[in-house]
Amino acid sequence: MAIVKPFKAVRATRDKIALVSSKSYEIYTPEMLDAKLAFNPYTFLHVINPGYKYHKQDISGEQRFKLVHNRYLEFKEDDIFTQDETPGFYIYQKITPTNSFCGIIAATSVDDYHNNVIKKHEGTLRERELLFENYLKNTGFNAEPVLLTYPDNNSIDGVIQKYKNKRPEYQFATTDKDTHLLWVVNDKSDIQQIANAFANIDTLYIADGHHRSTSSCLLAQRLEKENPNHTGDEDYNFFMSYLLPENQLSIYEFNRFIKDLNGLTPDEFLIELDTFFRIENRGQELYKPKEKHHFSMYLNGEFYALYLRKSAYNFTDSLSQLDAQILYTTVLKPILGINDIRNASKILYSQDKSDGLELKTKVDSGDFKVSFGMLPTDINELKTIVDAGLLMPPKTTYIEPKLRSALTIYEF
Template sequence: MSFDPSLIRPFAGLRPRSADAAAVAAPPYDVLSSDEARQVVIDKPLSFLHVSKAEIDLPPEVDHYAPEVYARSAENFGRLIAAGVLCRDPLACYYTYRLTMGEHVQTGLVAVASVAAYDSNRIRKHEYTRPDKEDDRVRQIEALNAQTGPVLLAHPDSAEAERLVGQGTDRLPVADVTAADGIRHTLWTIDDAETITRIGAVFAAMPTLYIADGHHRSAAAARVAAARRVRSGSSLSAEFFLAVIFPAAQMRIMDYNRVVRDLNGLSEESFLAAVGERYTISPSPFPVKPERTGVCGMYLGGRWYRLALLPGRVPLSDPVRRLDVSLLAEQILGPLLGITDLRRDTRIDFVGGMRGAAELERRVNSGEMAVAFAMHPTPMAELMAVADAGLVMPPKSTWFEPKLADGLVSHVLD
């Protein structure tokens, strides 16, 4: 089988001068609330949050989706360019992006990925998107005439891809930033013509790429491309979206835990008894960190319990139903706690694994929540299996760490 060599392309990135990279780099727009972002940018006039979350520069009562937010975003973006803080590379190139979080290191390729491959499912999805969030990203792209938030992609194992992408990392980087959370973001340019050609060929031979994070950004890019085809016939740059592509084996998925507000009218004793019909329950003096599929931790009434699903309850042939988040929903959340719509039910909330067991304990001990569940992280192979089957995962199934920074490279639509 042959594949279109335009799965990915190099591009002339818009990026901060090396001296300004630390001042510009910002957390992704969707991991901070507006109030949190306002605090982060105090005394940081160059922070890319002024572009990605421009409501922070407007009165708090302004709706986050109001036209003036996108206008302010474009104004702030233009100001950074006019001041020379953001400069565009003269020639199309790739970039190597390395994330370092403690002992964990992952090295990937910054490129633009094909909208056509996304539309044909060669770039595979595993989540539903929300129209309001898609609309927001469409308006942002159109206001800036640029894609500024990279989509996180994974590629199948390829020693040659890893070698080519990593071979220039012994040179001086164009950006080297250690963020407030301790995560190091390092960027190198790949501007050698022969290497660019070889990288394109290696990726062209890959049957698929997988969206890890950024479903709304990729969907929005596809909508912008379709609209521009109608308006102007074609726009080559709009037919690609900004992405960072890591080897699947290097990517780190953390647990995405659940907290529930009440026990659906059950007492703690009757709830434990009902859980015991489905799981083997073992009290634990310590927070439970599930070691395998079919095991989760539960914090209830000031105590931790290890729950091990009874034999025969894992549907191994179904790539969605065998996920731990699905097992919890089918065995406890739905039948015992009455939570059947994880997207809309306000009785459930989700806690990323970076916050640790202490956050689960805090939410329950405060009385805000009645019970917490510590989940086993979804393996990357399971995500890929769901995407390959053309299925979607339950909400809040994966939490990728470390996360990419906004502002280190943007893709201008010519």
Template sequence: MARVKPFRCIRPAKELAHRIAALPYDVYSRKEAKEEIGREPLSFLRIDRAETNFSDDVDTYDPKVYDKAKELLDEMINDGSFISDNEECYYVYEQVMDGRAQTGLVACSSIDDYINNVIKKHENTREEKELDRIKHVDICNAQTGPIFLAYRSQARINDVIDKVKKEEALYYFTSADGIGHHVWRISDKEQIEIIQNSFSNLQDLYIADGHHRAASAVKVGLKRREDNPGYTGDEEFNSFLTVLFPHDQLKILPYNRTVKDLNGYSSEEFINKLESAFIVEKLGRNPYAPDKKGEFGMFLEGMWYRLKAKEDITGSKDPVKALDVSILQDYLLGPILGIADPRTDNRIDFIGGIRGLIELERRVSTDMKVAFSMYPTSIEELFAVSDAGKLMPPKSTWFEPKLRSGLFIHSLD
């Protein structure tokens, strides 16, 4: 049974929300983050990536970086840039991209649900990536970047959210990248009860994006439990900041691949090798994105090809092996191009679908030899892998639009 609770939110003053809201910390390099703060000095990146307040010779993970993050957050709370709601509420967060809207519920989810696999995962996490956010959350004493969760759509929750969206919004702005951001507050006790009860009847929630942030938040909560052996379970450190979306509103973009070489093969030899597992069709110079599962685009030496997986390698009952990213890895990248572990092989790179096919062509014309365009993994496939207790290959999903940091802050006090 999922525990999804309202919370006392720290959030931007209305007139500053559009300036403070920032893309997640991990989509930027240090240089890019510094440039973004130069463009918008109030960007939440100055807190999420507090190393940008120092010269480049200061290590990103220096203890004073985290102290600076806390100092800046406290300053913005004290000067009124952030305000604190005095009652526990839910929040509705709608994002609009290219005319398509997705609407999520901002709430706090239980670290016990994470531990007990009510909140299901589909990726492994790396300890070194967790440590940064553990320190950030622990020292700031707050969770500042929400985790993106999905759940199977529920009519009663939808009804409440649809009703709330007819009220006046707390925030209504368009960010520099053209994404619309609209936020409403749910403070009505009856509506809160309906939402809590509806989630309590759900067996499963799913991490769509933010596995490292989730793992870090949970580890901070467990550390606080050790430091407070008399904890009751109701303390704020027992939960973490999430935005929960119904599955039928989510769109997953493809995560495309590029490779530096053909593993010693000539182009002709490489294409001949492909024909053992794929039907290869030369298309010409027009970019090709597959429109069905089991098909792939390939860009090689200025030409696009369609690769169609043969029937004997599709239709696996294993939810991981049935993924297109697995088929490409198991029948092409691994056995032909020699990429045994895409997590560690520096010959392969991954390109988020938001960047389009033109980026694949650009990379092949500069530092890569061949590129593959993918059909996107579906939310149902993500659920199937998670339900089976399995993990997806790396870079299987790209969710867009990204949740903004700094719009909602959850204090651990």
């Protein structure tokens, strides 16, 4: 039973939302960031990059977090941000040139995370967990929701469709040709229908935002200890999420780029691969896998197709059948000496939504010796692994939609 509740969002006024909301901070290059900050006084990037005001970009740690809080207060004082008077759900639709996504922004429970009602598919780094927990503690808000997915549900779909027939609170386009729409759900019967529908759903799955959800849970534990009057209903016991039906997720693969061959020549490396794979040299012909357990490889100026020899590989559980795990078990660890794929300096991950030529160009540049590609993981494979209590290797999935910051803000 999933606990999903309405909340009083802090958000920009209708006339400024297109200027205020931004992509995730990490997406911007320094040049892009400077341009946004210089020419848009309303962008939320001013809040999360507070040193710009003082022409000082190297502020970090708690000093930066406290300045973020101050910039946020200034946005509220200038009426760029206002808080809704009553709790509500927020239906958000993102329309891209190739896809349309529509789900519900809501508050979700840290207890559900601890009780495994909200399940994760990737591990997290302790250092990043603590860093973001400290950020949340000092700023007092979260402006970017965790992406959760749930089984298709007619009751929730009915409410969403009802509001999509109305004028949206927000409707704006961005320079990447995406259109963003948001409706406020504050009718009590509609709120109850949504909450009841989620209460009948056994499991929610984290699609994106593992560190954000874990950090929110750590903060909740910390604030509970500091609050002698803790009841469990405080805002810090929940975190902001965007809940999207499974059939609307888009899942892409991550390519793997390796900086060296662990002392092997290309020919020696191919011989090592022969133990687990049937290898076909495709020359200059771009090869992209069309089946599970098939891999593409670019080495020494040529493409290769790798087909797993199932007689040489032991499938023991659902994780062992995952292509990213197979590549780690048969190649990355034993042949290339990459034991910790989460922190290894020898490996780069890059999502692939294009024609696959990145496998070639990054290696031809001289920065990498070999690259690997595979089929994307599907949602059923992800759920099977998670439900078995297992975690997928890092950078197994690149999941869309990617969400904007500051469409709605959750305070605690």
